[in-house]
Structures are given as C-alpha cells and as structure tokens.
Amino acid sequence: MRKHAPKAERSLRTDRLDADLVVVGGGMAGVCCAITAARAGVRVVLVQDRPVLGGNASSEVRLWVLGATAHMGNNNRWAREGGVLDELLVENLWRNPEGSPVIFDTILLERVVAETNVTLLLNTAVQEVRKQGDRIASVAAFCSQNSIRYELHAPLFCDASGDGIVGYLAGAPFRMGAEKADEFGEKFAPDPAEYGELLGHSIYFYSKDTGKPVTFVPPSYALKDIEAIPRFRQFNAQSHGCRLWWIEWGGRLDTVHDTEKIKWELWKVVYGVWNYIKNSGRFPEAANLTLEWVGLIPGKRESRRFEGPYMLIQQDIIEQRRHADVVAHGGWSIDLHPSDGIYSPKPGCSQWHSRGVYGIPYRCLYSRSVPNLFLAGRIISASHVAFGSTRVMATCAAAAQAVGMAASLCRRDGVLPAAISEPGRISRLQTALIESGQHIPGVQPGPTGLEASARVTASSSLKLAGLPADGPLILLTSSFAQMIPVPTGPVPKMTVYVHADRATTLRMELRETERPGNHVPDRTLAVREVPVPYGQNVPVRLDFGVSVASPRYVCLCAMKNPALALHGSEMRLTGVLALRHRYTQQPPGDIGVDTVEIWCPDRRPGGHNVALELDPALDVFGPENVINGIARPTVMPNAWVADPADPKPSLTLTWDTPQDISRIVLEFDTDFDHPMESVQYGHPERAIPFCVKRCRVLDEQGRVIWEQSDNHQTRNVLALATPLRTAKLTIELLETHGKTAPALFGVRCFGVAA
Ligand SMILES: Cc1cc2nc3c(=O)[nH]c(=O)nc-3n(C[C@H](O)[C@H](O)[C@H](O)COP(=O)(O)OP(=O)(O)OC[C@H]3O[C@@H](n4cnc5c(N)ncnc54)[C@H](O)[C@@H]3O)c2cc1C
Numbered sequence: 001m002r003k004h005a006p007k008a009e010r011s012l013r014t015d016r017l018d019a020d021l022v023v024v025g026g027g028m029a030g031v032c033c034a035i036t037a038a039r040a041g042v043r044v045v046l047v048q049d050r051p052v053l054g055g056n057a058s059s060e061v062r063l064w065v066l067g068a069t070a071h072m073g074n075n076n077r078w079a080r081e082g083g084v085l086d087e088l089l090v091e092n093l094w095r096n097p098e099g100s101p102v103i104f105d106t107i108l109l110e111r112v113v114a115e116t117n118v119t120l121l122l123n124t125a126v127q128e129v130r131k132q133g134d135r136i137a138s139v140a141a142f143c144s145q146n147s148i149r150y151e152l153h154a155p156l157f158c159d160a161s162g163d164g165i166v167g168y169l170a171g172a173p174f175r176m177g178a179e180k181a182d183e184f185g186e187k188f189a190p191d192p193a194e195y196g197e198l199l200g201h202s203i204y205f206y207s208k209d210t211g212k213p214v215t216f217v218p219p220s221y222a223l224k225d226i227e228a229i230p231r232f233r234q235f236n237a238q239s240h241g242c243r244l245w246w247i248e249w250g251g252r253l254d255t256v257h258d259t260e261k262i263k264w265e266l267w268k269v270v271y272g273v274w275n276y277i278k279n280s281g282r283f284p285e286a287a288n289l290t291l292e293w294v295g296l297i298p299g300k301r302e303s304r305r306f307e308g309p310y311m312l313i314q315q316d317i318i319e320q321r322r323h324a325d326v327v328a329h330g331g332w333s334i335d336l337h338p339s340d341g342i343y344s345p346k347p348g349c350s351q352w353h354s355r356g357v358y359g360i361p362y363r364c365l366y367s368r369s370v371p372n373l374f375l376a377g378r379i380i381s382a383s384h385v386a387f388g389s390t391r392v393m394a395t396c397a398a399a400a401q402a403v404g405m406a407a408s409l410c411r412r413d414g415v416l417p418a419a420i421s422e423p424g425r426i427s428r429l430q431t432a433l434i435e436s437g438q439h440i441p442g443v444q445p446g447p448t449g450l451e452a453s454a455r456v457t458a459s460s461s462l463k464l465a466g467l468p469a470d471g472p473l474i475l476l477t478s479s480f481a482q483m484i485p486v487p488t489g490p491v492p493k494m495t496v497y498v499h500a501d502r503a504t505t506l507r508m509e510l511r512e513t514e515r516p517g518n519h520v521p522d523r524t525l526a527v528r529e530v531p532v533p534y535g536q537n538v539p540v541r542l543d544f545g546v547s548v549a550s551p552r553y554v555c556l557c558a559m560k561n562p563a564l565a566l567h568g569s570e571m572r573l574t575g576v577l578a579l580r581h582r583y584t585q586q587p588p589g590d591i592g593v594d595t596v597e598i599w600c601p602d603r604r605p606g607g608h609n610v611a612l613e614l615d616p617a618l619d620v621f622g623p624e625n626v627i628n629g630i631a632r633p634t635v636m637p638n639a640w641v642a643d644p645a646d647p648k649p650s651l652t653l654t655w656d657t658p659q660d661i662s663r664i665v666l667e668f669d670t671d672f673d674h675p676m677e678s679v680q681y682g683h684p685e686r687a688i689p690f691c692v693k694r695c696r697v698l699d700e701q702g703r704v705i706w707e708q709s710d711n712h713q714t715r716n717v718l719a720l721a722t723p724l725r726t727a728k729l730t731i732e733l734l735e736t737h738g739k740t741a742p743a744l745f746g747v748r749c750f751g752v753a754a
Contacts, residue, residue, distance in 0.1 A: 012142070012149040017119060019045040021407045022139060022154045024126045025161035027055020028065060028393040029377030029400035031108055032084045033158055036404030036436065038117035039084075042411055045152050046118055047141050049125035050297070053108040055162060055377075057393055059101035061299045062204055062679055064242050065089065067394025068331025069675035072600050074353045075520035076331040077483075077577060078633045078672040081398040083437040086714050087111075089394075089676040090688075094712045097686050099679040124150060126161070129169035135372045136170050156407050156417070160376040160400060163256050164304040167379065172367040173307040176255075178384040186314040186385045187592030188334060188352065195346070196339020197384065200251035201259065201298035203266040205274065207240045208292040216278035216291065221264070223272025226280075230345045237277055237286035241680045246348035247273070248301075251339025255303040263298045269342060270294055301337070301378075301391065308381030309418070310363035314592055317358045317389050320515065322442060325426045326359030327402035327433060329441050330395040334388040334593075352593040353585055356518035357441050360390065360399050362406065362426060366417035374407065374417055376400035398438065405432050435748065437667075437715050439632060441517060447627040450661060450749040454653035458623035460643035462741055464573070465618075469497055469537075469611035471568030474558075479581035480566065481511070481521050481555040481599055482610045485620045485636050488550055491525075493543045495613040496558070497567035499536050506530045507559040510544040512552060516635055521555035521579070521599060537567060551620065551636045555579070555599075556610070568608035574669045574690050574743035575621075575637025577601050578609045601673060605684060621743075623651050631667040631714075631745040639669060642733065644741040650732040651744060658700075658727045660752050664718040666731065667746035668692045668711070687712040689738020700728035712737065723752050 023034045026048030034046040056063045068079035080086060088107060096103040112120050121143065128140035138153040159166035167174060177197035181189035190196065226232050231246070247269055250262030274291050277283045315321060317334060333351035338344035364381040367373040375381060377396040390396070406420045406429055413419070420429055431445045446452070474480055486492065491510065498506060508528045511521035526544040548554065558566055560581070579599040587593040601607045621641035630638040642649030669690035676683070687693070697706040697718065706718045729749070733742035 012147060014149045014151060016151045016153065017045050019043045019119065019152065019154045020411050021156045021158060022047065022152045023158045023160055024139065024166050025055065025159065025377065026053040027160060027162060027377055027396070028057050028085065029396040030160035031112060032397040033160060033376050033400035033404040034118050035084045035111060035115055036401040037407045038115040039436070040405055040408035040432070042117060042408050044118045045121065045154070046112065047121045047124050047126055047152065049123065051123055052105045053112060054105060056299045057104065057678055059105045060297050061295055062101045062241060063299055063393070064677035064679050064681055065393045066332065066675060066677065067392050067398065068329055068357050069673065070332050071675055071677070072603060072673065074331065074333065074600065075355055075518065075596070075598060076357050077519035079331050079357050080672045080675065081394045082439045083398070083401045083433070085394055085397040085401065086437060089678060090670050090713055092678050093676050093683055094686050097683040099677065099681050101679045104678050121150060126165055129166055131170060134370060136166065136370060139166060156372050156374065156410055158374040158376050158403055158407070159379060162300055162303070162377060162379065164306055164379040167306045167367060167370065167373060167375065168304060170370045170373060172370045172373060174304040175307065176304050184313040184383055186383060187590055188314055188385050190336060196251045198251040198255050198339055199301035199337045200248040200339060200341040201255065201262045201266060201300050202245055202248045203263065203270055203295040203298050204241050204244055204247070205270050205291060205295070206293040207289045209288050210290050211288060213287045214290045216274060218271050218275040221268050221271070222275050223268045226272055226276040229269070229342050235273055235277060237283040237289060246342060248337060248341035248348070249343065251337070251341060255300060259298065259300070266298055267294070302387065304379055305384070305387055306375050306379050306381060307368050308364045308366055308375060309368050310361050310381060312360065312364050312382040312386040312390065314383065314385040317386055318354045318593055320354055320356060320358045323359055323361035325362040325421055326440055326443060327362045327429060328360040328398040329357045329439060330360055330390050331357035332389045332392040332395060334385055336385070336388045352587060352591070353596065353598065355515065355520050355522065355594060355596055359441055362402060362421055362429065365399060365403050365406070371416045371418060374403045376403045401438055402429070402433055405429060405436065434629065437631070444629055446629040448629065448748070450659050450751055451627045451653060451747055454627065454655050456623045456627055457652050457654070458640055458642065459648060459650045460646040461623060462621040462641040462643050463617040463619050464614060464621070466613040467569035467571045467609050467611055469567045469569060471570040471608045471611065473499060473565040474568045474608060474610060476558055476561045476564040476566065479557060479560045480610070481557040481579040482612065483519070483553045483555055483577045483579065484618070485553050485575060486548055486551065486618065487620055488548060490547045491544055491554055492614040492616055492618065493541065494556060495539050495541045497611055498532050498538045498540050499565040499567065500532045500534050500538060501563045503533050504561060504563045506532045506540060506561065506564055508542055509557040509559060510546055511555045511557050516552065519553065520596060521557060522597065525554070532564065553635065567611040569611040571609060572689060572738065572740050574639045574641050575633040576609060577673060578607060626651065626744050626747045632672045639743045639745050641741050641743045648732065649742045650730050653729045653747060653749070655727045658725045659749065660723040660725050661749050662720050662723040662752045663750040664697060664729070665746070665748040666695070666716045666744065668714055668716070669743045669745060670714040687737040689736065690740050690743060691737050692733050692742055692744070693737050694734035696732045696734065698730040698732070699724060699726040
C-alpha cells in the first residue's frame with residue numbers, strides 16, 4: 001500500500017514524447033496521414049481525444065465514409081480514393097459488408113496499432129501549443145483515463161482535429177463563415193442572411209425490431225411540436241442512421257464554442273422525432289421498434305478553415321482546374337446546406353456536380369504562417385463553397401495521405417512543408433504517393449522502379465470480340481450507355497440485339513467525353529436512327545464510320561425508348577462499365593455550375609453490360625499496361641486482362657541482366673467505381689469479383705517466392721527479407737473472386753535501396 005501525506009497541491013504526471021510528426025485528431029484524415037507517414041519511416045504520435053478512431057466515421061457518430069465516388073451518383077468513374085483509405089475500406093468490405101460501425105472501429109484501431117512507428121494516444125485531448133519563434137515546438141495534451149499530461153515534441157505537426165485546435169492555438173490565420181461571391185468570383189457563394197454561412201451539426205439514431213411491441217416514454221426535453229420541422233412528413237419508421245443526415249442544426253451559431261448547445265437541440269429533435277414515430281399513431285409499423293442507439297457526440301460539418309498559400313475555390317472544382325502541385329483528388333458535389341438545418345423550409349442540401357474529379361493542390365495542405373504546421377481534414381485551405389466538396393471523409397483522407405508522405409520528404413531532406421512545393425520535390429511527392437497507391441488525376445510518372453527496364457509478356461491477353469448474350473434484358477426506360485475502350489483508329493463496327501414491343505426506331509449515339517480523363521458522355525460523335533421491327537433478339541449492326549486520334553473510352557448510347565430493350569450480358573470485365581442516364585443537372589440561373597447529363601452505373605448485381613459483337617476485336621488489354629504506372633482505368637483500362645479461356649494465366653517480366661529485388665507490389669482490381677460505404681449501407685459482396693484471389697510469384701528458376709491463397713486487397717506488397725537476384729519474374733493469376741477474367745493493373749519492383 002502507498003500512503004500519501006497531505007500536500008499544499010499536486011501536479012499531474014507529465015510524460016514527454018518525441019516524434020518526427022505529431023498528428024492531432026484521429027478522424028479518417030488523421031488516421032490515413034499517420035499510417036502513410038509511418039510506413040514511409042516517420043515516427044508519429046497520433047493523438048485522439050476520444051476512445052476510438054475514425055472521427056465522424058466512428059461508432060460514436062456513424063457516418064459512412066465517402067468521397068469522389070459519391071454513392072455512384074455522379075459522372076466520376078473509377079474514382080474511389082487509393083492508398084491507405086482504400087486498404088481500410090476494402091478490408092471493411094471483407095470483414096463487415098453489413099456495415100457495423102463497431103467493426104469499422106476495430107479495423108481502424110488494428111491498422112494503426114500495427115504500425116510500429118505510430119504511438120497512439122487515445123482519450124487524450126490537445127489543449128496547449130508551445131511555440132519557438134513562428135514554429136510550433138510542442139503541444140500539450142491530457143488523458144482523462146490515465147491522468148497523464150503529455151508534452152509532445154516534434155519538428156512537424158499536422159492538425160487533423162476538425163476544429164483546428166493546433167492551428168487556432170498557434171495563431172494560424174483561419175476563416176469561419178462564407179466568403180462573399182466577389183472575393184474569389186464564386187457564383188455559388190450563399191447569401192449569408194438568407195441561407196446562412198455555416199453547415200450545422202447532426203445527430204443520428206438507430207432503431208431495431210425487437211419482435212414484440214415496445215413502448216417509448218420520451219424524456220422531458222424531447223421536442224413536442226414536431227410540426228416545427230417543416231419536413232416532418234418525411235419521417236418514417238424505416239429511416240435511421242445516415243439517411244437522417246438532415247437532422248441538422250446550429251449553422252447560425254458558433255460551431256466550435258456552441259457545440260454543446262447544438263447537441264442538446266439535436267437530442268431534443270431526435271427524441272421528439274422518435275416520440276412522433278412511436279406515439280403519434282401514424283406509424284403502426286413501428287410498434288415493435290425500439291431506439292437502439294442515439295449519437296452522444298454530434299457530427300460536425302463545418303467550423304474553422306485555415307489559410308494555406310493557396311485556397312481552393314469553386315472554379316477549381318467545377319472547371320477542374322489543373323495545378324502543378326496536385327497531390328490528391330476530390331469529386332463529391334459542392335454540397336451546401338441551409339444554416340437553419342432541420343428548421344429551414346429549404347431543401348436540406350444544394351448539391352452541384354462538376355463533370356469529373358478535380359485535383360487538390362499541395363499548397364492547400366499547410367499553414368501560410370506557421371511553417372511547420374500541416375493541415376488535414378475539413379480544415380484545409382478551401383473557400384466555404386469549395387469546402388462543400390472537400391469536406392467528405394475519403395477526400396479528407398486522400399489529402400491527408402499526401403500530408404503524411406510530404407512529412408516523410410520533409411524529414412528526409414530536413415525541410416519544412418513549404419519546401420516540398422518546389423518543382424523537384426513536388427514531383428517526388430507525387431511519385432511517392434502514386435507508388436503507395438494514391439491516385440492523382442493527370443499525374444502519370446510511368447514506371448518508377450525496376451519494372452521500367454523489363455520486357456513484359458503474358459501467356460495470353462484478352463482480345464475483346466464481344467460480350468455474350470447471356471444476361472437479362474436492359475430496358476430502355478432510360479437511356480443506356482456502354483463504355484468501350486478503343487485504340488487509336490477506326491471505332492469497331494458493333495452489333496447489339498434488340499427486343500421491340502412494336503415496330504419503332506432505335507436511336508443509337510456514339511459519344512465520348514469532351515475532356516480527357518472525364519467519363520461523362522457529353523460529346524456526340526455520330527448518330528444512327530435504326531428502324532426496328534416488332535420482335536425478339538433483332539440484330540442491329542452499327543458502323544459509325546468514326547475514327548479516334550488517341551486511345552479513349554467511347555460510349556455506345558441507346559437512347560430512351562420504352563418500347564425497346566437490349567439484350568444484356570453476364571460478362572463483367574475490368575475497365576468496362578455500363579451507364580444509365582439518371583438526370584440532367586440544370587442549375588437555376590448563373591451559379592457557376594454546368595448543365596450536364598449525369599450518367600451512372602447501377603450497382604451489382606445489376607449494372608449489366610450490353611451483349612455486343614465488336615469487329616475488329618479490341619486489343620487494349622495487353623501486358624504492357626501493368627508498367628504504365630496507372631493502377632486503375634482512366635482514359636483506358638490500364639490493365640492486363642488474360643483471355644478467359646487461358647488455363648493458366650501468367651505475366652512475365654524479363655530483364656537483360658539479373659536484378660536485386662527487395663520489394664514487389666502487385667495491384668489488383670477491387671473496382672474503384674465501388675464507393676464501399678463503410679457503415680449501414682450494406683454490400684452484396686465481401687470481395688470484389690474482379691479481384692485476384694489466388695496468385696503466385698516465381699523467379700527465373702521457377703521457384704515459388706510468394707503465394708497468396710485468399711487475397712481480397714487491392715495492393716499486395718511482397719517485402720523480401722533477403723533481396724531476390726533474378727532476371728525474370730512470373731506472376732501467375734490462379735483465381736478471381738468472381739470468375740471474371742483475371743486482371744492486373746500494376747507490377748512494381750524495387751531494388752535494395754528503395
Ligand atoms: C451529419 C454529417 C453528415 C456527413 N455526411 C458525410 C458522408 O456521408 N460521408 C462523408 O465522407 N462525410 C460526410 N460528412 C463530412 C465529414 O464527416 C467531415 O467533414 C469529416 O469527418 C471531417 O474529417 P476530419 O478528419 O477533418 O474530422 P473528424 O472526422 O471530426 O475527426 C477529427 C477528430 O479529431 C478529434 N479531435 C478534436 N479535437 C481534438 C483535440 N483537441 N485533441 C485530440 N483530438 C481531437 C475528434 O475527436 C475527431 O475524432 C458529414 C458530416 C456530418 C456532420
């Protein structure tokens with residue numbers, strides 16, 4: 001036993017930790033920054049004031065992680081963010097396709113504690129910043145669970161705290177509220193009085209069917225007058241969780257210091273809504289439902305935004321402006337909400353899409369005045385309007401991965417964040433990111449490792465002569481488009497099979513995208529009006545007589561005609577997608593947003609390709625694609641796809657002289673078009689059908705140096721304890737998860753020094 005005599009006062013135990021990088025805030029941005037940095041050799045302290053990681057994606061708040069894929073509801077194809085975020089979402093799909101928020105917590109915790117370079121401090125809130133000159137020297141934090149005060153010292157800090165606690169205390173310039181339209185020429189800038197300047201917080205609830213009647217006695221603070229909510233008629237017994245994102249309030253208040261007040265109002269609304277569902281008599285189907293969970297922490301959308309050397313604006317997003325220092329991409333709509341939230345008579349959100357994804361410049365990711373402070377998450381340097389898009393978690397995470405990698409370059413070169421903006425260093429950052437799985441639109445460093453000097457051959461390559469007519473009918477109740485990757489030269493002749501309820505005219509349009517890299521079929525190359533008789537399986541041959549000057553996707557569009565259907569195919573293929581015209585975005589007046597058709601795929605098990613014959617067959621899936629440095633479809637599929645009839649598909653890299661290889665990276669197809677919502681949504685598959693499940697790597701003697709029997713991940717990294725000396729590597733793809741033709745996006749080989 002220890003006895004402690006009375007004392008005048010005591011002070012907390014204080015532990016000092018030293019690191020290369022202190023990351024404050026363990027939301028998706030902080031987590032992805034910390035893991036990326038740690039894997040690049042940076043010693044990281046990650047400080048999170050709550051018991052689990054994930055921020056708004058954690059089981060405490062329960063938002064689904066989204067980014068450029070936007071639930072597959074926009075024109076961004078194959079746009080899911082890569083790198084660590086992709087690994088986390090793919091793992092979550094594998095373990096948790098039903099979307100339990102608690103399981104997602106465990107994955108984040110597991111992946112962070114697996115990194116030996118990360119020291120994780122949970123339940124630890126940063127409260128103080130110490131500076132030396134203009135730089136941050138240390139931050140102080142307190143853990144309420146172990147009663148320890150921490151002093152965290154590092155040459156570099158990353159503020160990923162959502163409200164920007166570090167930047168605020170360090171005196172970094174920030175903004176809160178909305179810029180006026182004339183500051184940056186942003187036509188969508190809201191009218192502060194009429195629409196408000198800040199997005200509010202939200203609290204969700206989950207309900208559960210108990211199988212027997214359940215009563216509900218509301219707390220005294222529950223909202224009584226449910227008709228104070230203009231959209232109260234939209235409440236129903238089925239909606240819960242993220243689908244109630246519009247239970248939002250607080251945008252007219254100080255969303256930092258008034259958070260507790262906002263939380264109480266949201267609790268009042270949530271319990272009032274549940275009381276209405278249970279006790280108003282309007283929802284008899286809710287008799288057996290109980291309230292399983294109510295958020296204890298509000299999800300915060302917006303507070304401070306910090307100023308970097310560059311501020312992202314509306315035009316960067318809508319016009320997809322190119323920046324030499326692009327390091328990540330976004331693609332969510334510009335999504336602003338009325339500040340009065342649930343009490344506003346206006347729609348809960350106003351969302352406007354660009355034609356494709358946009359780039360996020362590195363200069364948005366560090367403070368313009370505190371030289372050793374990186375910015376990550378929703379606080380990055382963006383105007384209020386641009387923040388409306390950058391704020392979603394996968395976009396936050398992708399930019400934060402760039403911060404993590406930039407920190408490793410700062411450490412290696414002994415420089416501060418601004419120095420990484422210099423041309424030589426920014427290209428090194430872009431290359432390092434791409435090597436780690438990040439997708440950066442418009443940046444294509446090509447092969448960066450030993451694979452650059454290899455000859456690449458394959459046992460077979462798919463020559464796509466068509467897609468078999470073994471699938472369901474594709475009704476032309478809306479216009480349909482088949483994306484087809486074509487090489488330079490004449491577009492092949494095509495045959496589709498049509499079912500007609502009556503004699504009518506089929507209008508086929510060959511379209512492409514106006515801007516390379518986008519995927520919206522917004523430019524018509526040729527039109528054919530084909531008379532179709534009543535009948536089944538009527539072949540329609542199409543020769544558009546069009547040539548293309550460079551490889552690209554064209555879209556074979558069958559325009560809406562309810563009397564018609566096309567025969568579909570069960571065949572699914574890497575880099576080949578079918579789209580539906582969902583609607584046309586038509587902005588009201590000049591708000592700086594384009595009128596654009598929105599074409600999206602249906603989710604599996606729907607979303608069938610059209611049955612098709614192609615003459616000549618497409619030869620675009622060759623083995624050379626695996627070393628072009630792009631690991632997803634962009635203007636072309638960028639994949640080697642084996643002939644489906646190949647009994648033993650394999651790809652071989654051969655060098656003139658033996659190479660010493662210490663690391664091999666294989667990049668598989670986990671369908672970058674799939675958004676992989678992390679919670680609640682539910683997914684039909686645990687593993688993506690295109691993904692290689694079993695594979696082997698062999699050296700020049702035919703020895704198996706690596707074997708994988710149950711892969712579901714995008715990237716497989718083979719770190720060889722002893723470097724392998726070989727002049728030949730063979731990669732055998734033995735099985736995919738979906739019986740699709742095996743495909744490989746990339747092979748990267750690194751030498752001993754890498
Ligand atoms: C209701 C709602 C719906 C949304 N819908 C979506 C959606 O569908 N999909 C999507 O992707 N995004 C959505 N968003 C946006 C998204 O959730 C946020 O913009 C995003 O979470 C910001 O990421 P972040 O990492 O910057 O912040 P956060 O996720 O808030 O993470 C910051 C973390 O830092 C911690 N922290 C704060 N202060 C300290 C401190 N002093 N010391 C230590 N740690 C600290 C916090 O506890 C938190 O865990 C929504 C937001 C809300 C509120």
